[in-house]
Amino acid sequence: MPDSNNTVVKFANIQKTYDGNALVVKNLNLDIARGEFLTMLGPSGSGKTTTLMMLAGFEAPTQGSILLEGRSIDNMPPHKRDIGMVFQNYALFPHMTVEENLAFPLKVRKLGKAEIEARVKRALDMVRLGAHGKRRPAQLSGGQQQRVAVARALVFDPKLVLMDEPLGALDKQLREQMQLEIKHIHQELGVTVVYVTHDQSEALTMSDRIAVFNDGAIQQLAAPAELYERPQNAFVAQFIGENNRLQGTVLARNGTTCKVEVPNAGNVQALAVNVEVVGRPTVLSLRPERVKLNPPPGSLPNIFKAQVAEVIYLGDHVRIRVSVCGHDDFVIKLPNSEGVVQLDPGTAITIGWKTEDCRALDAS
Helix, strand or coil: CCCHHHEEEEEEEEEEECCCCCEEEEEEEEEEECCCEEEEECCCCCCHHHHHHHHHCCCCCCEEEEEECCEECCCCCHHHCCEEEEECCCCCCCCCCHHHHHHHHHHHCCCCHHHHHHHHHHHHHHCCCHHHCCCCHHHCCHHHHHHHHHHHHHCCCCCEEEEECCCCCCCHHHHHHHHHHHHHHHHHHCCEEEEEECCHHHHHHHCCEEEEEECCEEEEEECHHHHHHCCCCHHHHHHCCCCEEEEEEEEEEECCEEEEEECCCEEEEEEECCCCCCCCEEEEEECHHHCEECCCCCCCCEEEEEEEEEEEECCCEEEEEEEECCEEEEEEEEEHHHCHHHCCCCCEEEEEECHHHEEEEECC
C-alpha cells in the first residue's frame, strides 16, 4: 500500500453504472503511489477500462470520489487534469509532422517557442526518433507511431500518464520490444503510469503492481511475482499464467496445510490459502513448472500415476499433457535439457509435487 503522503491518485468508494442497475465498477478503493507503474489487468467487461476513463475524465463516477494529488477531480474537465494519454490507435494528427504533433500540447499550454523546441527535441531523443521529426505519421511504422504517441503524452511533464491497451495493434515481437522501451522510459523519468491491458504477460513484464479486475472489482492487488506465486483466489490463479486445476473437498486442516480429497485420485496435501471449513469444496491450483516427472518413490508428499497424452516441443522447454487424477488436460512444463522429448503418447509415468506448490483456494 502506498504511503498516504506519496499517493498521487486515490479512488475512494467508486461505483459506476450505466443503466442504474448493473454495476460496471463496484466499490473501488485504490491508492496509486508517485512514480509507480500500476497495471489494471482483466478480461473484457471486467471494469478496468471504465476505471481508466473515469480517471481521465471521459466518464463520471456514479458514486464516490477520485483525488489527484489530494484534490478532487470529479468535476474537472479532461484537459485541465494535467494527464497524458496513450491510446491503442495512437490518435496522432495525420496532417501534422511528428514535431508538430509533439508541439501541440505545449502550444495549448502557451509555452514559448524556444521552450517548445527544446522539449520536443528531448522527447524525440527519448524515444529514439530524433531523425524523424519532419515526417508525418503515415510515413512511420506502427512501432514508430506508438513511440510518437508515448512522447506526446510525456512532452508536457504531466503528473500522470494513462495508457489504454497501447500495444494491442502491434505484432508480437514489436509489442515485446515496446514493453521494454516503455518500462525503461518510466524508470528513467519516474513518471506515474496507469496502464490497462488484458495481456497478463505484458502486465507481468512491465508493472510495479498489478490490479487484477473481474466482475467490476479488484480480485487481488500485488507485485507481479506475488500474483504469480501466491494467487489469493481461483480466478487470479487461472488468469495469471498457466495453471492446473483440481476440484476436491477439504478433509482436514493442519495449521497452514490441508488434506484434500480429489475424485479418482485420493488425497492431496496442499497449502491452505483461503479454505477454512472442513467438508467444503476447494480448487487446487498448481503451476505446470512445479510438477516433477518420475520423482523417486517417497521423495514428495504428492505422487500419482499418469499417462502421457501429448508432448509439444517449444524450443527451450517441453510441454507435456498427461492424464492424471481423472483429468486429461493436466500440463507439465520441463526445461528441454531434461531430454523428455523422447516420451511417447501412452507412456506410463509418475508425477509429483510439493505441498507448498499446490494452493487450496476457495471454490466459490
